[in-house]
Amino acid sequence: MIRTALTELVGVRHPVVQTGMGWVAGPKLVSAVANAGGLGILASATMTLEQLETAIHEVKERTEAPFGVNLRADATDAKARIDLMIREGVKVASFALAPKQELIAKLKDAGLVVIPSVGARRHAEKVAAWGADAVLVQGGEGGGHTGAVATTVLLPQVVDAVDIPVIAAGGFYDGRGLAAALMYGAAGVAMGTRFLLTADSSVPEDVKQVYLGKTDTLVTRQVDGMPHRVLQSELVTELESTNSVSRTVRALRNAARFKKISGQSWKTMIQDGLAMKHGKDLTWSQVLMAANTPMLLKAAMVDGRPDLGVMASGQVVALIDSLPTCAELIESIVTQAEKQIRGIDLQ
Numbered sequence: 001m002i003r004t005a006l007t008e009l010v011g012v013r014h015p016v017v018q019t020g021m022g023w024v025a026g027p028k029l030v031s032a033v034a035n036a037g038g039l040g041i042l043a044s045a046t047m048t049l050e051q052l053e054t055a056i057h058e059v060k061e062r063t064e065a066p067f068g069v070n071l072r073a074d075a076t077d078a079k080a081r082i083d084l085m086i087r088e089g090v091k092v093a094s095f096a097l098a099p100k101q102e103l104i105a106k107l108k109d110a111g112l113v114v115i116p117s118v119g120a121r122r123h124a125e126k127v128a129a130w131g132a133d134a135v136l137v138q139g140g141e142g143g144g145h146t147g148a149v150a151t152t153v154l155l156p157q158v159v160d161a162v163d164i165p166v167i168a169a170g171g172f173y174d175g176r177g178l179a180a181a182l183m184y185g186a187a188g189v190a191m192g193t194r195f196l197l198t199a200d201s202s203v204p205e206d207v208k209q210v211y212l213g214k215t216d217t218l219v220t221r222q223v224d225g226m227p228h229r230v231l232q233s234e235l236v237t238e239l240e241s242t243n244s245v246s247r248t249v250r251a252l253r254n255a256a257r258f259k260k261i262s263g264q265s266w267k268t269m270i271q272d273g274l275a276m277k278h279g280k281d282l283t284w285s286q287v288l289m290a291a292n293t294p295m296l297l298k299a300a301m302v303d304g305r306p307d308l309g310v311m312a313s314g315q316v317v318a319l320i321d322s323l324p325t326c327a328e329l330i331e332s333i334v335t336q337a338e339k340q341i342r343g344i345d346l347q
Contacts, residue, residue, distance in 0.1 A: 004165070007187075009133060009134060009187075010091060010092060011066045012066055013038075014036075015189065017189065017191070018030065020068075021043055021196060021312070022043045022045050022297055024192075024203055025040070025041060027042070027055050027062060029202060030067050032325065033195065034065035035062070035063045040059075041067065044069050045071065045075070049077055052084065056069070068094045068113075069090050073099035082107065091113060092114075093112045093114050093115070095116040095117065096145075098130075099127075114131070114132050116132050117135075117137075119139075119154070121161050124158045134166070135158065135162060135167070137169065139151025139169070140154075140219075141315045141316070143193050143229050143314035151169070151171045151172075152184075166186050168181040168184065172189040172191050172194070173319055174336060175334065175335065175338075176336060177189060178334070195329075198329055210231070212320065214318070216232045216318070217231055217232060220240060222239040228310075228312065229315070230312050231310075233306065233310070297309060
């Protein structure tokens with residue numbers, strides 16, 4: 001086994017993390033990763049509070065290993081979600097946006113490990129100064145919302161800048177990547193696309209086959225106004241070519257659909273939009289477009305209609321050609337990483 005600051009901090013056997021992918025990282029996938037010795041993270045942004053409670057209970061029924069929950073620090077009901085996590089004994093609190101300093105303190109006082117995700121060195125420095133236990137840093141190769149700096153450039157910057165464990169994300173899928181990340185000074189790797197493409201993933205099999213047949217991704221701003229790496233598709237081409245009026249109509253329609261699914265009121269959704277606008281320094285147009293994200297992802301990831309939705313994906317999709325179980329995947333990654341490390345000849 002490869003022991004690192006991450007495995008010691010969280011109490012997992014292997015320094016491999018499954019990211020909190022909306023509509024994908026549910027109880028089945030998270031518990032499979034946890035039972036295989038990695039750190040599985042539930043994606044709560046697409047769940048109601050009640051659904052999150054049910055999901056946490058299901059994971060606990062499936063595994064006794066540590067796991068985490070990813071949530072939006074700026075969500076209207078963030079406090080209730082955090083109270084739930086504390087009450088249920090969740091091990092890790094994962095954030096897509098930096099939580100405030102007092103929120104980090106509350107979670108740490110309750111015994112949770114706080115791991116924000118960042119895409120820039122300055123953000124890593126900020127959350128480290130606020131007391132975060134570790135930081136997940138994603139390079140531009142990663143799927144979903146992503147930055148422009150490659151992992152091989154961003155990772156060493158962050159490792160040199162902070163004195164807490166750094167988890168590397170963006171471009172990882174096998175043991176060679178884990179070995180490379182460890183050589184850079186990371187304490188482990190996090191993967192999204194690779195875990196999406198496993199036998200334990202709840203993504204419809206037909207959609208998985210679409211992923212396996214793809215070699216190209218692109219970064220678009222036409223999903224929700226922010227850089228978003230997705231698979232190239234006819235729908236994405238259409239989104240890239242539509243005018244602002246069409247995009248606004250689509251966003252309003254998707255906002256209404258998400259309201260119905262989530263059970264949120266318009267007031268709550270507007271409050272979340274205000275928090276998002278402030279937290280990410282977005283324009284009102286971008287906030288409105290953000291309503292597209294959950295529904296366009298759900299169409300593919302849940303409903304099995306890639307023709308009607310978008311498929312977030314890292315660039316590593318071009319290198320993936322199999323659907324192993326999480327146990328098989330993590331074992332192969334760790335075994336290969338150990339061989340790579342032992343095989344280094346410094347003479």
